[in-house]
Amino acid sequence: MPRSKQFDKEKVLEKAMHLFWEKGYHATSMQDLIDTLGINRASLYDTFGSKKELFDLALSHYQDQNAKIIAGFLYYQTNVRQGIYLLFDRMIDDALNNDIPRGCFTTNTTTELASADEKSKKLIAEDKSVIEEIYTNYLQYGVNQSQISPYKDLKNISSYLYALQSGIKVISKVQPNKEQLLKLVSTGLSVLD
Amino acid sequence: MPRSKQFDKEKVLEKAMHLFWEKGYHATSMQDLIDTLGINRASLYDTFGSKKELFDLALSHYQDQNAKIIAGFLYYQTNVRQGIYLLFDRMIDDALNNDIPRGCFTTNTTTELASADEKSKKLIAEDKSVIEEIYTNYLQYGVNQSQISPYKDLKNISSYLYALQSGIKVISKVQPNKEQLLKLVSTGLSVLD
DNA sequence: TGAGTAGTGGAATAATTATTCCAAAAAATA
DNA sequence: TATTTTTTGGAATAATTATTCCACTACTCA
Numbered sequence: 001m002p003r004s005k006q007f008d009k010e011k012v013l014e015k016a017m018h019l020f021w022e023k024g025y026h027a028t029s030m031q032d033l034i035d036t037l038g039i040n041r042a043s044l045y046d047t048f049g050s051k052k053e054l055f056d057l058a059l060s061h062y063q064d065q066n067a068k069i070i071a072g073f074l075y076y077q078t079n080v081r082q083g084i085y086l087l088f089d090r091m092i093d094d095a096l097n098n099d100i101p102r103g104c105f106t107t108n109t110t111t112e113l114a115s116a117d118e119k120s121k122k123l124i125a126e127d128k129s130v131i132e133e134i135y136t137n138y139l140q141y142g143v144n145q146s147q148i149s150p151y152k153d154l155k156n157i158s159s160y161l162y163a164l165q166s167g168i169k170v171i172s173k174v175q176p177n178k179e180q181l182l183k184l185v186s187t188g189l190s191v192l193d
Numbered sequence: 194m195p196r197s198k199q200f201d202k203e204k205v206l207e208k209a210m211h212l213f214w215e216k217g218y219h220a221t222s223m224q225d226l227i228d229t230l231g232i233n234r235a236s237l238y239d240t241f242g243s244k245k246e247l248f249d250l251a252l253s254h255y256q257d258q259n260a261k262i263i264a265g266f267l268y269y270q271t272n273v274r275q276g277i278y279l280l281f282d283r284m285i286d287d288a289l290n291n292d293i294p295r296g297c298f299t300t301n302t303t304t305e306l307a308s309a310d311e312k313s314k315k316l317i318a319e320d321k322s323v324i325e326e327i328y329t330n331y332l333q334y335g336v337n338q339s340q341i342s343p344y345k346d347l348k349n350i351s352s353y354l355y356a357l358q359s360g361i362k363v364i365s366k367v368q369p370n371k372e373q374l375l376k377l378v379s380t381g382l383s384v385l386d
Numbered sequence: 387t388g389a390g391t392a393g394t395g396g397a398a399t400a401a402t403t404a405t406t407c408c409a410a411a412a413a414a415t416a
Numbered sequence: 417t418a419t420t421t422t423t424t425g426g427a428a429t430a431a432t433t434a435t436t437c438c439a440c441t442a443c444t445c446a
Contacts, residue, residue, distance in 0.1 A: 007393085024305055026219030030434055040394050042437085051434065100308045107363055111304040112217055114366045115293045124367045153380075159364075159373065160380045167360025170300055171352075173307045174317045180352065187346075187353045191383050200423090223404055233424050235407085244404065 009047060012037050016048075017058040021105040022098065024112050025055055056119055062105040063127040071134050080142030081192055084135075084161070088185045091165060095172040104169035111170075132158040148192060157191065164188045202240060205230050209241075210251040214298040215291065217305050218248055249312055255298045256320040264327050273335030274385055277328075277354070281378045284358060288365040297362035304363075325351040341385060350384065357381045 015037050020028055030051055034041050048054040070087065077083025095103050102108075106124055113120040135158035142148035168181055175181070208230050213221055223244055227234050241247040263280065270276025288296050295301075299317055307314040328351035335341035361374055368374070 023309070024219075026217075027305075027309065029432080031432085041435090042395085043393055045435070046393085102308060103304060108304045110363050110366050111296060111301040112220075115295060116216065116220065121367055128364075128367065153376075156376050156380055160377045163360035163364050163377055164357060164381070165360070166363045167356035167358070170303050170359045170363060171321075171356050173303050174314055174321065183346075183349050184353045184356055187349055187384055188357070188381070191380055222402080224402085234405090235425085236423060238405070239422090 007039050007043070012039055012047070013054075013058060013061055016054055017062050017105065020055055020058050021062065021108065022100065022102045024108055026112070052119075056123065059105060059109055059120060059123055063123065063130075066106070067127070067130050067134065070131065074134065074138045078145075080138065080145070080147045081189065083138070084192070085185060085189055088165065088168065088189075089182060092168065092172060092178055092181050092185075095169050096176050096178060101173050101176040103173045104166070107166050107169045110166075128162060132162050135161050142192075152192075160191065200232050200236070205232055205240070206247075206251060206254055209247055210255050210298065213248055213251050214255065214301070215293065215295045217301055219305070245312075249316065252298060252302055252313060252316055256316065256323075259299070260320070260323050260327065263324065267327065267331045271338075273331060273338070273340045274382065276331070277385070278378060278382055281358065281361070281382075282375060285361065285365060285371055285374050285378075288362050289369050289371060294366050294369040296366045297359070300359050300362045303359075321355060325355050328354050345385075353384065 016033060019032060019036050023032070030041070030044070033051070033054070034044060037044065039047075044054075048057065073087055073090065074083050077086060091104075095101060106127055109120050110124050114124055115121070132155070136154050139148055139152070139154045139157060143150050143152070143154070164185075168185065172181065209226060212225060212229050216225070223234070223237070226244070226247070227237060230237065232240075237247070241250065266280055266283065267276050270279060284297075288294060299320060302313050303317050307317055325348070329347050332341055332345070332347045332350060336343050336345070336347070357378075361378065365374065
């Protein structure tokens with residue numbers, strides 16, 4: 001009978017995600033991964049194929065996780081304006097919550113790989129749609145609850161929110177000041193008024 | 194008597210800037226640079242020292258150029274709201290104006306290097322201050338001209354504008370649709386009202 | 387126990403990387 | 417022409433890269 005798997009593929013992927021998130025694709029070497037993941041070089045190749053395949057999987061994993069967190073968080077926020085504000089608050093925490101501010105895995109990958117690599121470009125574009133749809137639905141809820149003006153273009157606001165969060169996650173890397181970032185968010189969310 | 198310089202250092206730097214801008218630091222090899230710049234490997238090292246030094250110089254060059262363009266552009270825009278809108282219009286053109294959308298050199302570098310490299314982090318933070326100050330001064334002009342409410346926190350709005358432009362330049366890499374980006378800008382600029 | 391698979395350690399490969407070096411060619415002018 | 421410096425082509429170096437391979441160990445269960 002075969003020996004059973006000794007390591008948890010999910011956990012290994014999670015570690016890979018964090019490393020790629022922090023360092024980016026090019027700056028992460030297979031040696032880095034082997035040192036960090038705690039599994040053998042051969043096992044790594046056996047399980048994940050190649051560096052690029054592992055990266056794509058890690059990015060997907062991040063995006064799935066992220067979308068669930070956002071949708072799950074908003075689900076419990078009945079005050080829409082405040083809900084979005086608190087979501088951004090969380091995102092900022094997440095971007096800063098490290099020795100070195102790592103920003104957002106998706107945003108980092110967008111600027112590093114999207115123009116040269118079709119696979120990641122596709123992943124990012126799809127993720128963008130998913131996130132924007134979550135925003136649109138949530139804003140629609142706000143309209144239904146008379147919290148948001150029915151004259152707003154919700155899809156447009158959603159893509160605006162996506163742009164704003166991207167920008168904040170970029171800036172978090174050079175100006176890791178939560179207070180200032182939050183003030184900026186307040187300003188940005190006044191478009192909902 | 195010495196032979197005179199055969200190539201224009203400025204022009205070579207300009208080419209290097211475009212290459213780094215398009216491909217990023219890690220994905221650009223010295224061989225790429227040699228092929229693109231049209232000068233010899235030895236001349237490259239003689240003139241610029243190392244890949245990293247050349248990169249830093251190229252980034253600085255971009256930032257200087259960029260700040261001048263922004264300040265110069267706004268100088269002739271007497272309608273502040275429209276001026277900022279048209280500036281963003283230009284920025285979008287610039288980010289998209291290539292076979293492959295290259296976004297913004299500064300934004301790209303922020304996500305690729307800022308957390309690992311102090312030099313670029315410093316360059317970016319300084320550039321951010323410069324840009325935000327240009328915005329603040331321009332907005333102050335708007336207040337003086339009674340185009341902008343005197344109750345606005347101009348520094349806060351400036352850092353918001355910086356975040357918004359960063360976000361737009363990120364998105365331009367996966368969604369190179371000028372019309373949609375401009376609609377998003379219109380929404381974002383409603384914070385000035 | 388023993389067959390079968392999973393995982394390991396490490397060597398080996400092959401490609402690419404940044405960088406250094408050198409000898410020769412090219413240009414400028416005294 | 418002679419001298420000085422720039423520039424070039426290309427070889428050489430040394431480090432790092434992703435990837436493959438193999439012999440060995442570890443584990444599972446029929």
